[in-house]
Amino acid sequence: MNKIRPALVIALVVAMFAIAPQVTMAQKGAPAEQSEIAKMVANAKTAEDHRKIAEYYKKAAAEARKKAFKVDALGDCYKKATIAGEGPKGRYECKLEAMEYRKIAHQDEVLAKAHLEIAEKLEKKEKK
Numbered sequence: 145m146n147k148i149r150p151a152l153v154i155a156l157v158v159a160m161f162a163i164a165p166q167v168t169m170a171q172k173g174a175p176a177e178q179s180e181i182a183k184m185v186a187n188a189k190t191a192e193d194h195r196k197i198a199e200y201y202k203k204a205a206a207e208a209r210k211k212a213f214k215v216d217a218l219g220d221c222y223k224k225a226t227i228a229g230e231g232p233k234g235r236y237e238c239k240l241e242a243m244e245y246r247k248i249a250h251q252d253e254v255l256a257k258a259h260l261e262i263a264e265k266l267e268k269k270e271k272k
Contacts, residue, residue, distance in 0.1 A: 212245035
């Protein structure tokens with residue numbers, strides 16, 4: 145049993161270091177992405193423009209769902225460590241973070257749907 149605890153702690157530390165660079169890179173890239181999508185939205189006039197925006201939001205939603213899954217997995221690691229009597233009790237925080245990513249994914253999906261609806265309306269106008 146004593147051999148399991150150090151291995152579990154090491155696994156948690158490795159997982160934390162594996163995720164940390166991704167979070168840092170995402171934070172560094174966020175402003176550029178946000179300014180690009182803001183420009184796209186501000187300049188959108190055609191159905192094609194709105195379809196591109198919808199595609200952007202669909203990809204963003206998929207990424208957010210993927211992040212939620214990874215954070216949930218990390219939360220499960222914390223749960224196992226806590227049950228074993230080792231490590232921080234970070235499962236609750238991981239679950240909250242995963243919920244935030246799912247909320248972001250839902251919002252992105254709503255925006256994608258809205259832009260697809262705008263694109264369809266513009267296409268109908270063009271056909272008249």
